[in-house]
Amino acid sequence: MPAAQHPSSVDLADRLKVLARSCDVVVRRTLSPSLIEVVLHGDGVALAGVPGNDVMVQVDNGEGTLVRRRYSVHGVDPGADTLSLWISTTHDGPARRFAQALAPGDVLDVVGPRGKIPLDDPADWHLFVGDVSALGVFYRMAHSIKVPGRAIFIVELDDPADALTANFDDGLGVTAIFVDRNGRANDDPAGLLNGLAAFALPQGEGHAYLFGEFHVVRTMRSALLDRGLDSATISLKAFYRVGRANGANGEPEKEP
Numbered sequence: 622m623p624a625a626q627h628p629s630s631v632d633l634a635d636r637l638k639v640l641a642r643s644c645d646v647v648v649r650r651t652l653s654p655s656l657i658e659v660v661l662h663g664d665g666v667a668l669a670g671v672p673g674n675d676v677m678v679q680v681d682n683g684e685g686t687l688v689r690r691r692y693s694v695h696g697v698d699p700g701a702d703t704l705s706l707w708i709s710t711t712h713d714g715p716a717r718r719f720a721q722a723l724a725p726g727d728v729l730d731v732v733g734p735r736g737k738i739p740l741d742d743p744a745d746w747h748l749f750v751g752d753v754s755a756l757g758v759f760y761r762m763a764h765s766i767k768v769p770g771r772a773i774f775i776v777e778l779d780d781p782a783d784a785l786t787a788n789f790d791d792g793l794g795v796t797a798i799f800v801d802r803n804g805r806a807n808d809d810p811a812g813l814l815n816g817l818a819a820f821a822l823p824q825g826e827g828h829a830y831l832f833g834e835f836h837v838v839r840t841m842r843s844a845l846l847d848r849g850l851d852s853a854t855i856s857l858k859a860f861y862r863v864g865r866a867n868g869a870n871g872e873p874e875k876e877p
């Protein structure tokens with residue numbers, strides 16, 4: 622199966638001042654109709670960085686070319702030296718096929734930690750908006766909120782059984798609005814807009830984190846600006862873009 626550390630990964634990690642590691646797959650399991658979990662062993666704590674960070678995994682695109690794909694870290698287990706990824710399986714793509722075929726004992730080429738959107742610690746409340754591909758990182762970020770604090774999730778799901786639950790500290794206020802996709806396209810923001818409209822933003826200073834489809838995260842940003850949030854308190858990251866494969870560096874295209 623997958624190859625160990627590629628020389629280009631070592632160069633890339635040097636340039637980015639992060640780590641390049643060969644990680645062993647210790648678990649690959651189905652979590653829900655749209656999510657699998659992959660647990661990787663080897664420098665898990667250092668690769669995982671801070672809540673909100675992701676790692677780059679090298680995969681074969683099926684045509685003999687190696688490409689990188691980014692996956693946010695869901696969990697870290699310092700004792701076991703592992704990190705876990707929650708990977709969406711709702712589309713057809715090389716990395717999705719690669720992830721579904723993984724088995725314990727496979728070795729992955731991993732570069733990390735990556736990402737520029739950590740939790741805004743001082744905020745009174747944290748609003749997480751996105752689709753199922755962001756559920757894992759949303760839960761990791763919410764777990765790092767200091768109590769008393771507040772986490773609000775507005776997440777669009779392809780299947781009601783994707784509404785995986787998480788245990789949070791007593792004292793953390795948690796509101797979750799799971800929106801059924803109901804067959805809408807992944808670049809249709811209607812479901813998340815309805816979810817947001819159903820929710821009165823709390824008092825105090827809040828921070829919104831928008832992760833998911835390129836057009837959807839932009840529309841949700843505009844909706845939150847209309848609701849009175851300051852642009853400095855809205856962090857967005859496009860994870861993918863409908864109709865276009867992510868680039869070899871793992872990023873969705875930004876051009877029109």
Ligand SMILES: Cc1cc2nc3c(=O)[nH]c(=O)nc-3n(C[C@H](O)[C@H](O)[C@H](O)COP(=O)(O)OP(=O)(O)OC[C@H]3O[C@@H](n4cnc5c(N)ncnc54)[C@H](O)[C@@H]3O)c2cc1C
Pocket residue numbers: 675690691692693694706707708709710711712713714715716717718736753754755757758807858859860861862863864865866867868871872873
């Ligand atoms: C910083 C960052 C963090 C990310 N974290 C996660 C994560 O934690 N979990 C996760 O599942 N994904 C995450 N992603 C998204 C993941 O990297 C992409 O979905 C990736 O493009 C999948 O690669 P692929 O080779 O399977 O599909 P690609 O070759 O990139 O795309 C093939 C086709 O599938 C479509 N597509 C790709 N991804 C999706 C999707 N999720 N839903 C619907 N259609 C899609 C594309 O529009 C395209 O038409 C993250 C992306 C970034 C940039």
